[in-house]
Amino acid sequence: xxxxxxxxxxxIMTLFLVTVITFIVFEIIPGDPxxxxxxxEADKVQIEALRKELQxxxxxxxxxxxxxxxxxxxxxxxxxxxxxxxxxLIQIRMMVTSRLALxxxxxxxxxxxxxxxxxxxxxxxxxxxxxxxxxxxxMALPSFWLGILMTYLFGLVLKQFIPxxxxxxxxNFVQGLNYLLYPAIAIAIPKIAVVVRYLRNAIMxxxxxDYVRTAYSKGLRSHQVMVRHxxxxxxxxxxTIMGMIIAxxxxxxxxxxxxxxxPGIGRLLxxxxxxxxxxxxxxxxxxxxxxxxxxxxxxxxxxHFIDPRIKLN
Amino acid sequence: xxxxVLGSLMVLLLVCVLAGCGTEQKNDTNxxxxxxxxxxxxxxxxxxxxxxxxxxxxxxxxxxxxxPDYLDPHxxxxxxxxxxxxxxxxxxxxxxPSGRVIxxxxxxxxISNDGLTYTFKLQQGIHFHNGKEVTMEDVxxxxxxxxxxxxxxxxxxxxxxxxxxxxxxxxxxxxxxEVNSGFLVNFTKAVIPSGLGEEAHxxxxxxxxxxxxxxxxxxxxxxxxxxxxxxxxGIPKINEVEFRIFADSQSAFMSLLAGExxxxxxxxxxxxxxxxxxxxxxxxxxxxxxxxxxxxATEPLNDVKVRQAINYAIDTDFIIEAVANGKGTKLGSNMSxxxxxxxxxxxxxxxxxxxxxxxxLLKDAGYxxxxxxxxxxxxxxxxxxKTAEVIVEQLKAVDIQxxxxxxxxxxxxxxxxxxxxxxxxxxxxxxxLDPNNILFRYxxxxxxxxxxxxxxxxxxxIAQAVKTTxxxxxxxxYKEAQVLLADEVPAVYIMDPxxxxxxxxxxxxxxxxxxxxxxxxVMYFD
Numbered sequence: 001x002x003x004x005x006x007x008x009x010x011x012i013m014t015l016f017l018v019t020v021i022t023f024i025v026f027e028i029i030p031g032d033p034x035x036x037x038x039x040x041e042a043d044k045v046q047i048e049a050l051r052k053e054l055q056x057x058x059x060x061x062x063x064x065x066x067x068x069x070x071x072x073x074x075x076x077x078x079x080x081x082x083x084x085x086x087x088x089l090i091q092i093r094m095m096v097t098s099r100l101a102l103x104x105x106x107x108x109x110x111x112x113x114x115x116x117x118x119x120x121x122x123x124x125x126x127x128x129x130x131x132x133x134x135x136x137x138x139m140a141l142p143s144f145w146l147g148i149l150m151t152y153l154f155g156l157v158l159k160q161f162i163p164x165x166x167x168x169x170x171x172n173f174v175q176g177l178n179y180l181l182y183p184a185i186a187i188a189i190p191k192i193a194v195v196v197r198y199l200r201n202a203i204m205x206x207x208x209x210d211y212v213r214t215a216y217s218k219g220l221r222s223h224q225v226m227v228r229h230x231x232x233x234x235x236x237x238x239x240t241i242m243g244m245i246i247a248x249x250x251x252x253x254x255x256x257x258x259x260x261x262x263p264g265i266g267r268l269l270x271x272x273x274x275x276x277x278x279x280x281x282x283x284x285x286x287x288x289x290x291x292x293x294x295x296x297x298x299x300x301x302x303x304h305f306i307d308p309r310i311k312l313n
Numbered sequence: 314x315x316x317x318v319l320g321s322l323m324v325l326l327l328v329c330v331l332a333g334c335g336t337e338q339k340n341d342t343n344x345x346x347x348x349x350x351x352x353x354x355x356x357x358x359x360x361x362x363x364x365x366x367x368x369x370x371x372x373x374x375x376x377x378x379x380x381p382d383y384l385d386p387h388x389x390x391x392x393x394x395x396x397x398x399x400x401x402x403x404x405x406x407x408x409x410p411s412g413r414v415i416x417x418x419x420x421x422x423x424i425s426n427d428g429l430t431y432t433f434k435l436q437q438g439i440h441f442h443n444g445k446e447v448t449m450e451d452v453x454x455x456x457x458x459x460x461x462x463x464x465x466x467x468x469x470x471x472x473x474x475x476x477x478x479x480x481x482x483x484x485x486x487x488x489x490x491e492v493n494s495g496f497l498v499n500f501t502k503a504v505i506p507s508g509l510g511e512e513a514h515x516x517x518x519x520x521x522x523x524x525x526x527x528x529x530x531x532x533x534x535x536x537x538x539x540x541x542x543x544x545x546x547g548i549p550k551i552n553e554v555e556f557r558i559f560a561d562s563q564s565a566f567m568s569l570l571a572g573e574x575x576x577x578x579x580x581x582x583x584x585x586x587x588x589x590x591x592x593x594x595x596x597x598x599x600x601x602x603x604x605x606x607x608x609x610a611t612e613p614l615n616d617v618k619v620r621q622a623i624n625y626a627i628d629t630d631f632i633i634e635a636v637a638n639g640k641g642t643k644l645g646s647n648m649s650x651x652x653x654x655x656x657x658x659x660x661x662x663x664x665x666x667x668x669x670x671x672x673x674l675l676k677d678a679g680y681x682x683x684x685x686x687x688x689x690x691x692x693x694x695x696x697x698x699k700t701a702e703v704i705v706e707q708l709k710a711v712d713i714q715x716x717x718x719x720x721x722x723x724x725x726x727x728x729x730x731x732x733x734x735x736x737x738x739x740x741x742x743x744x745x746l747d748p749n750n751i752l753f754r755y756x757x758x759x760x761x762x763x764x765x766x767x768x769x770x771x772x773x774x775i776a777q778a779v780k781t782t783x784x785x786x787x788x789x790x791y792k793e794a795q796v797l798l799a800d801e802v803p804a805v806y807i808m809d810p811x812x813x814x815x816x817x818x819x820x821x822x823x824x825x826x827x828x829x830x831x832x833x834x835v836m837y838f839d
Contacts, residue, residue: 035726037382041743042390043470044760049388081380082531083515089531156570164559164568166533261564263533271380271532271560276723 011293018289019071022282023064033080033276054080067282076286077279081271086283089268094287096180097257097264099169101249103177103184104191108245112192116199117226123204131196138193147186147259154182164261183260187253191245198241202234209233235306243299247292370838371552373820375576375831376565380532380558385515386503387459387468392743392829396578397535397556399830400549401442402503402520405433405452408746412600412652412827414497418447418504418521428492428782431500435483440542441506442525453479454507456487464511471499492780494787495749523549523834532558537833549834550822562695569815576823577815578831581695582638584815591818598642598651599812600744600827602751603696605688605704605805607737610765614736618678620802624664625671626711627704629807636699641808646795647742648751649809651827654784655748657792660799661806671711683712689738690717691725696810697739704739704805730763741810743829748791749779755794755803766803 034042034050055063070077076086115131122128155163161179169176206212207230215225254266261267265284272280381394386402389395407417416422420436439447454463456477461467476488489496506519513519518526521544524537535556539549557574559565566584568574569592585594607614607623614620633641642650645660675681686708690701698719705715715737720728729735745751753759756775757767771794778790799806816823822836 030727031721031723032727032731035731036723037391039382039391039393040726040730040761041392045467045470045473046388046390049466049468079531081382083383084531151567156567159571162568162571162573164557164564164571164573258560259564261559261568263530267532267560274721274723 007297014293015286015289018285019068019282020064022285023060023067026276026278026281027060029276031276033278036275036277037081067279071286076283079272079277079280081275081277081280086279089280090265090283090287093263093265093268096168096262097250097253097266100180100184100187100253100257100262100264101246103180104187104249104253105242105246107184107188108191108195111188112195113199113231115192116196116203117231119196119200120203120207135193135196135200138189139197141190143186143190143253144255144259146189147183147256150182150186151259166260166262179260180262183253183256183262186260187249187256194241194245195238199234199238202237203230206230206233232306236303239299239302239306243295247295250288250291250295370819372555373551373553373575373833373836373838374555374557374573375578375833376559376568376574377556377578378559378562378565381529381535383515384518384526384529386505386518386520387455388515396829396831397537398518398520399522400524400537400554400833401518401522401526402505403522404455404501404503406497406500408498408501408826408828408830410824410826410832412746414501414746417501418452419500422500424497424782428494429489431487431489431496432480433485433487433500435485436544437483439521439544441521442519442540443506444542445506447504447506447521449479449482449485451507452485452504453477455504456485456502458505459502469499469502471496471502492782493749494779494782495747498746498750501746524554527553532560534558543834550837551833554833572817575817575820576831578812580813580815582640582811582813585638585813588815592815593818594813594815595823595825596640596811596813597825598649598809598827599825599829600649600651601741601809601812602644602647602649602744603641603700603739603741603807603810604644604647605700605737605739605807606764607802607804608733608735608765609767609803610733611736613678613680613684616678617801618674619680621664622671622674622678622680622711623708623713624802624805625667625674626713627664627707627805628666629661629805630665631707632700632703633808635703636696637808637810640811640813642811643808644806646799646806647755647804648748648791648795649744649827651744651809652748652751655788655791657795660795663799664802664805668710675711683714686713686715687736688715688717689725689729689735690719691722691740692719693722694741697741700807701739730761733763733765739807744827746828748787749775752791752794752798755798764803766801768797768801771797771801 033054034047034056038046038050051057055066067077078084079086079089082089119128119131151163154160161182165179167175167179169180212225212230215229220228250265253264254270256262257264257266258270269281269284271277272284377393377397379391379393381389381397382391383389383394384398386398389398403417405417405419405422406414409415416436418436418439419433422431422433424431435447435449435452441447441451456472457463459467459469460472460475460477462477467473474490478486478488480486503520505514509519523540523543523545525540527536527538529535537554537556539552543549559568562581565574565577566580566587569577570587570589572589572591580594588594605627607620609615629643633639633643643661645663646657648656650656650658675683688701688704690697692698698717701717705717708715725738729738742751742754753775754762755764755766755768755771756762757772774790774794774797778787778794781787781790812825814823819838820836821839824832824835826832
């Protein structure tokens with residue numbers, strides 16, 4: 001209980017600081033939301049009207065107070081560029097990005113974990129060296145480059161999907177899945193490489209431990225030892241990495257969404273920033289901060305379940 | 314040179330990729346297309362089975378670069394929005410492809426002899442997209458709303474000082490306080506239905522144009538649907554138009570390669586060679602002025618000799634060849650030849666490259682050893698960035714050490730356009746229907762005179778032209794203004810880059826305008 005209370009207060013503090021920093025940053029960086037929206041053709045009457053509407057004539061403190069007051073009531077304001085409530089914009093895109101993240105995560109796990117086991121097992125043999133090379137390359141590949149490559153290969157050459165199109169799952173489940181699959185793979189490849197690297201080392205560390213010998217000597221088969229004992233212990237450092245990966249993807253796979261023209265969080269954030277759409281960016285920053293905090297919390301709790309010796313404090 | 318090699322390699326790669334598609338597609342796409350419930354046009358080399366689909370195609374996808382600023386036509390100011398909503402809204406008047414304004418909702422109009430009163434007769438029997446007939450009440454509401462009479466907030470500078478009188482059910486009169494020969498174009502502002510509330514126009518816009526608004530998904534698309542009751546019989550022809558928003562030109566072109574985009578306006582010239590067989594393109598002048606603006610208030614650019622020297626040192630012919638593959642029209646002042654009636658011919662050759670003269674002028678101005686110069690360029694405009702690269706090289710011949718500063722578009726707007734904090738910048742100024750709206754940006758007191766140009770004589774000419782109702786006399790004055798700009802060169806006028814639109818081979822009827830619009834109503838599938 002005390003743990004939760006302390007955690008909550010630090011969460012609130014973090015969120016508060018994040019909003020203040022975003023506010024100040026937006027005040028400092030050059031750029032003007034009005035010009036970004038209306039372009040260079042607007043006459044002075046139009047500019048004035050929008051300035052008033054956005055309350056840009058008010059001092060910073062007043063604007064922040066207004067904003068935080070509304071935000072506490074759950075109202076994140078209206079996007080300047082899109083004239084839509086920020087909450088709606090984020091919610092719609094959240095659906096897309098979270099699906100993308102889920103698929104990417106599943107791919108990462110179902111390929112990453114077995115691959116690590118194989119690599120660890122055949123450490124010095126051909127397979128092990130092969131996967132080591134793969135993971136080295138995989139980590140070095142920037143995912144946007146992979147994305148462009150895949151758009152060419154699967155989109156233009158093999159015609160598995162049509163670049164520039166996106167079909168929501170609600171409309172057509174199979175196609176929707178198909179349109180998320182390729183970007184998910186592009187996201188997953190570097191992540192798989194990271195997972196393999198960490199998990200392989202962890203497994204190899206564990207394999208040399210005494211308890212493994214004990215497990216063998218009590219007659220367990222090799223895969224039983226692996227799943228019941230080694231993997232369980234080896235997963236601890238990997239959970240941390242996984243937490244980071246999820247936060248990373250959910251916080252917006254900025255570039256991949258841009259490359260595959262997927263209407264997710266990442267693309268919205270880029271639009272928001274380049275248009276100096278303050279309410280939108282502020283809303284999204286809060287949202288991303290919340291996700292990162294929540295996942296860290298989750299990771300803490302999972303530690304406890306995997307290894308009860310770790311206390312929550 | 315390195316770049317060229319790399320470029321040709323890329324082209325080669327792409328050609329290979331494309332060649333791959335050509336053969337692949339034959340057996341593949343059929344099943345694919347039928348799966349998707351959207352109709353799609355095919356490679357021309359795909360015969361028989363697809364002809365049926367082609368004949369039935371009634372939806373066109375147009376690639377556009379940005380989201381609309383407002384759907385409400387009276388709030389909107391961005392030309393990227395007009396480009397789309399031109400199909401949805403009409404005013405009393407409307408622009409035609411030659412750039413003249415012709416009656417739309419109005420039957421006809423008269424201008425009083427003193428040039429102060431504009432009287433319009435309403436065309437009867439025109440309907441809004443919601444089925445309601447357009448009445449005088451709606452017309453009055455629309456223009457009063459712009460003036461600010463409805464909400465107390467004016468929405469357009471143009472109508473602020475105008476008195477609006479409804480004479481009878483068919484007649485409305487607009488009374489100006491002073492003569493403004495360029496005023497007529499303001500009547501192209503949209504007529505919208507009254508009585509729907511102020512917010513509605515931005516959510517579900519309703520107009521009288523050939524297409525009605527169907528939906529808008531932020532950062533994805535705007536969908537328009539054929540308006541069956543349009544005032545002109547047989548128009549429009551295509552049922553549905555989707556304007557799909559592509560944040561970068563790369564993915565727009567990629568989507569075109571995949572056959573997903575039917576129409577791609579403002580395609581880069583380097584993509585022409587890569588256009589698939591089942592596409593063609595239309596090109597023409599677009600009434601744009603690409604220029605290297607100089608900040609006339611900073612040293613040494615405040616010296617006319619320095620500005621002239623820079624003009625002599627820059628070879629615009631070469632720029633047109635190098636960065637636009639020759640697809641551009643050389644300019645000598647701030648006016649494109651597409652404005653034929655107002656255009657002063659001959660100025661484009663005034664500053665043909667002459668390094669000797671440039672050096673001489675720089676010596677006279679006291680800059681024999683040259684100086685350093687920064688060219689601030691918005692990084693999202695490839696054409697301008699490449700132009701800047703060429704100019705940097707060219708200026709070396711007269712010892713001017715130019716460097717390029719790439720800035721994000723939002724920063725360009727804020728710092729250069731609004732803040733006027735720059736030395737030189739390269740940008741394209743989009744054309745207007747009326748020469749006044751093109752040339753008044755050099756007026757001393759114009760709020761967005763970002764070049765800080767100031768010349769009493771120029772101000773007088775522009776003020777005089779606005780008060781002149783005789784068209785010939787007006788044209789003479791605007792030509793005089795162009796000559797003055799060419800003498801004083803507040804900027805280096807480069808070119809009107811050709812507007813290139815790529816179209817699927819079965820999509821016909823594209824109409825070029827000297828305006829930033831896509832007229833979908835006259836297009837059809839063949």
